[in-house]
Amino acid sequence: MTGRERAARAALAAFAVAAVVHLAAQLAGSATADHLTKPVLVPLLAACAALRGGPRLLIAALLCGWAGDVLLQLDGDTSFLAGMAAFAAGHVCYLTLLTTRGAFVDRRRAALTAAGYAVVWLVALVVVWPGLPSGLRIPVAAYSLLLTAMAAAAAGLGPRATAVGGALFLLSDTLLATRLADLPQLPAADFWIMLSYLGAQYLLATGRYGSTKPFVQPARTSSVCAPP
Template identity: 55%
Template sequence: MSHSRLVLGAFGLAVAVDLGSLAAGFDAGHAVAKPLLMPLLALWAVLRRAPRPLVAALLFGWGGDVLLLSDAESAFLAGMGCFAAGHLCYLVLFWTHGSRYAVPRARAGLLALGYATALVTTVALLWPDLPADLRLPVAGYSLLLTAMAYRAAIRLGLFTGLGGALFLLSDTLIATGVADWPQPPVPDFWIMLTYIAAQVLLAGGTIEALNARRAPAATYGEMRAV
């Protein structure tokens, strides 16, 4: 645990440097801190016995983070591909380690309707303003992202569900920037804030949920040993 806390402290420092640099307009600080975020979070997850798909998802996020430091369209597409691969890893994670009874069926149905409505509305509104060669990739990526957010909510509980929703919000902010919509002040700060929170909630929520399931088994084992 001491090693995991040390890594978590380093991650917190990198987050503070990254967000502080974005708020202050210090691009060099962001360029240094951003590539450190997901490897540190992945290392923390490994130390906490995280499943391999979770670690893979975080490392694909690292690849996307590095590629999106460039303004080139080819780097944007490659970065989107990395994040798409990460979402596939999350879907595998939720399928293999999630519980089909994490939320009641009625609530799952309402969530499905809400996410489907958000997906169709967002893509329809963004479509005319996106560059023509990015419309289909963005639509396909949005479908995968929305599926990940929905499955996070219904398979592993509240924290992972919030993480999926924040990931959706963060990437929607990116898409509105690509579509040249009006942006909030310091948009990159809000994009990174919601993205970092999303990955932390997805990783921490998954580990917490799986540890909660292991606890009864450990208790039973201790009782048998006595």
Template identity: 45%
Template sequence: MNPLRSPWLAAFGVAVVAHLALVLAQAQPWESISKCLIAPLLIAWVIEQGGPRIIAAALFFCLLGDLFLELDGFFIAGMAAFAIAHVCFVTFFVRHGALASLGRRLWIPAALAVAAVLLLTWVWAGLESGLRIPVLVYALLLSTTAATALAVDLRAGLGALLFLFSDGLIAASIAERVPEDAVAGGFVVMLTYTAALFLLATSTVRLGSGWVAATRPADDGSVPEQVR
């Protein structure tokens, strides 16, 4: 069966559409409940496909991040959970030849470093002092995920960039750098975040489970042309 036709992936799609509708309707607590169903459905799909355990772990920490961010006083805990998720993603991409590829295309980390600096410069003054260092560390992790993902696979890279955009929008909102519209802002954040999870999960399962064996790195550590 085509992996993309899995009932788990279909359920993920339904959950995303339902959640986005609830965001627009501002229907609490169902909005928060539906948000915490999204990552588990992708985890079930990764397991069903025999995907990499480290990706299932990354998605699990995304679930924890989603949960913590819905609870008052747990914002830092939510950031920490997402940070661990990004460490898992980076580890996967490094294992699949990201460093060798980045060594030949230094413009990728350079461009993302510039993007991170610009984002931090934009939001820095609007952040509470206690958030500045955590946001700095998290921005570096987001940029590292994007760089290593782009070095390995275009689909994964697009997913990582959407993750960066989604969380950058959250930072801009916290720093009051974007117009205050909780409904529209929340919709865009969740639309790009769920798209990011889908692209990252499907690309890493394809790479890590032999779904397309030709995209595995060569024994000499080089990255095949298909994923450059």
């Protein structure tokens, strides 16, 4: 094992510890532990990806997520919109990475997946739209469309872990949107939002896109991604 790989594993272990502490803080209602741990979580994943020679777009996506995490800890609509913009930039990075380094598992399946995600986006938007503050309706609609496109691309172009990561990202932000719309919340809602978010970033950061090798295009008759 090389020194870089040992450092990458150390960063991943530190992420795991910080994630457990952060999620425990969510359950305990400790605002101090929440604010102290949240800003260090995604940078540890970015460090792991960088040490493993991950593509720049992956590292950029993670750093955009870190910026969004920090901005969303601040109060006010301006900080919220800035945080949303940072996450949107991250989704653009993920989407570009998926479309340039991914491989169609099956074109028909990819099209059906995209259609299914489009339906999910439309239904979720219809549900939350009436309760959203008027100034956030258009930004939330645009952001959620970009996020849904990223999740659909992850499912249609990436391996299974990447597909799950995209779906978890969509789930996390959908739960957050229901809060913005003042809809009924799950018990310990912050815990579930962060659990799905951290799971998403982990799967996107440590999946096959963490390698410097592009996907090998699968054979026309194959229904699974070929190994790199």
